[in-house]
Amino acid sequence: MLFFDSENKIKFIEENNQSEDKAYKIAKVLSQQVDELKHRLKCEQDRYTCAGCQEKEINAVFLNCGHRCMCYNCAVRNSKCPICNQEVARVVKVFTI
Numbered sequence: 001m002l003f004f005d006s007e008n009k010i011k012f013i014e015e016n017n018q019s020e021d022k023a024y025k026i027a028k029v030l031s032q033q034v035d036e037l038k039h040r041l042k043c044e045q046d047r048y049t050c051a052g053c054q055e056k057e058i059n060a061v062f063l064n065c066g067h068r069c070m071c072y073n074c075a076v077r078n079s080k081c082p083i084c085n086q087e088v089a090r091v092v093k094v095f096t097i
């Protein structure tokens with residue numbers, strides 16, 4: 001630093017600013033990616049979480065419409081499918097390997 005003449009000093013500051021700018025851009029891209037992944041994870045969790053209790057995994061299917069949106073315990077409490085409003089003939093427990 002002590003030996004920099006005014007020209008070098010300006011150059012040094014410029015380079016420093018450039019790397020800060022680069023780091024800022026990388027951080028911005030990374031935080032956008034994190035947000036995107038958080039959003040995708042939330043969507044995936046919603047896809048597999050019971051719409052009734054919001055806790056258990058979806059493990060039941062309404063017949064005859066075939067919609068899946070609830071765990072077995074919540075599903076059996078419905079006389080109509082919450083998605084299509086069709087009369088529930090039967091609730092079947094489903095298993096994923």
Ligand SMILES: [Zn+2]
Binds near residue numbers: 055070075
């Ligand atoms: Zn449930």
Ligand SMILES: [Zn+2]
Binds near residue numbers: 066082
């Ligand atoms: Zn339905």
